[in-house]
Amino acid sequence: MIAEFLDLAFISGLMGATMRMATPIIFAALGEILTERAGVLNLGIEGIMLMGAMTGFVFTYSSGSIWFGVFAAACVGMLLGFLMALLSVNLGLSQHVSGLGITLFATGLAMFIYRLHFGSPTVPPIIQPFKQVALPVLSKIPVIGPGLFTQYTLTYIAWLLVPALSILLYKTTIGLKIRTVGENPVVADTVGVNVALTRTLCLVAGGALMGIGGAFLTLAHQNMFLIDVIGGRGWVAIAMVIFGNWNPLKATIGALIFGFLDGLQLRLQSIGVVLSFHLFLMIPYLLTIIALIGVSRRAAVPAGLLKPYRREEKGG
């Protein structure tokens, strides 16, 4: 038994699974960091991911082009991000409630459109999913190479997006504007930054990332759309954002921990370790809650988060 744990193929496989299972969380968490840094908590994330998963699948199924599916998922994510902006930024409604409203609406809509398109077939329709790509040289590194560097293209893109978002937020003028809008919209407005526009653009861009994160699940991880395909991963991403103190790199570490547990659970099942997989699936959620307890003391919450901004009510 111990020998099986230490088996190189097992370790390599587990590393690969960790990366795969972390990918949708990374996409979604990066999208959420972008919106929360601009001062908007987007609880629509779970629904946007489901719409992304459904749209990506349906467009890939109809067009035969998997990248077209990814593109469509991003577009739907942007549309829903824009709807969130209309409600929470332009109209200044409660971010909690507008986000949940988007999730409920998008969840219903995703299932409705899927049924409309496919009816209720006895065998769920499938697509030809993404293939894993082995990076030259890197994938030849002993032990870690085959697992870490034989991944889906979307996973590589997720890796690249982490430093990209960090640079955007911390090293550019645009990033400074975004963070100012999130920290103190009154100051941002005074120095001439368009608060509503900045928040809207962040929600739209963040929505695209969430949509792609959802599409990863139906286009790479699986090859079909199931109603519970997201299974709370959007909420996990939100928790990872808090866990990672609104920092892309730290949130990614959280996503990797989740990916590791998710991957380990699948691996242990496949080598026949007898344990209730439900108890195992519970661990990421419990860990997240425990992490939240630790984080809440030193949380670097953007000060403007949850506060709608209306010019007439400065300081209110």
Add this chain to the structure above:
Amino acid sequence: MIRFRIIKRKPLPGWAKIVIPIAAILATLILAAIPILLAGGHLWKSYYYLFHGALGTRYNLLETFVKASPLLLTGLAVAFAFRAKFWNIGAEGQLLAGALAATVLGVNMGSIPPVLVLPVVIVGGFFAGGLWASIPALLKTKLKVDDVVSTLLLNYVMIHIMGALLFGPLQQPGSSWPRSSAIVEAACYPILMPRSRFHLGIIISFVAMLIIWFINKKTTFGYQAKAVGTNIRAAHFGGINTTSVILWTALISGGLAGLAGVGELCALQYRLIMDISPGYGYSGIVIAMLGNLHPVGVLFSSLFFSVIIVGAQTMSRMTGVPTYIAEVIQGMALMVMLIFLLFTEYKIKVQRK
């Protein structure tokens, strides 16, 4: 250039509180025409079957009440919590906790006097839901953990606890499905009307509505919860023990959701299954908002939603529009209501520059 600005308006008169939800419902029904038409449904026929399916026959009308019962309870649960700004998104998990406790009690209580079984099951389900809700309330008050996220995550923890138990100790002996044994007969809710499923739980949910209305309106606790919800700092300096108010709010809120779980188990399923709730806990959020967090409002919005859910079945059968139209309408209703509520406090002013 024309600019639109949102500015505060004078408070609307009292009748607006009734007119606005009705207007929101009408607007939602008009908007629902878009997905119905997209699905190729004939518009008038679809609406006809929607309402006929929910209200047209005695059985369907009573079925609408059967569906309204869990929705009313989760709607009250959410409304009661939101009123004190305890953001309980966890009614789904609390409902499951209630159903789980009722299963454990209902399966194993063959030996005590039958009259006592049902009260024990109901009280047990209430407290299971309440205790499950008190976890995020404790985390919020003692450790400053955001309640939206913790209540959400605890839903998934509860789903997996239930899964682990249904594949483990609670699984019906000999069954390979994740389902429990049936509860004893004394633990089943009596059916109150012949040839229907109109059961005791419906009465319980209506009584719960009256009790919540009474607590909100007539008790010190109701006043304190409102004060905590309006301004927690002011409430604290005004001498209210805010921690205790939030904990009690969570206990009652979770308990109401737990009762919804007891009802589904003891009146409809008689044994615990994984999909005992099709998301009643989440619908409760929409219902609470649509009902403006007022118990009577919650009653009417839960009835409206059960009409939509029950009617969507008939509509789907007769016109081919997928039953998920009910979920789409729920999501739309929430957003429309939010926008309408906004315009009770604000108005759009058009400025020319």
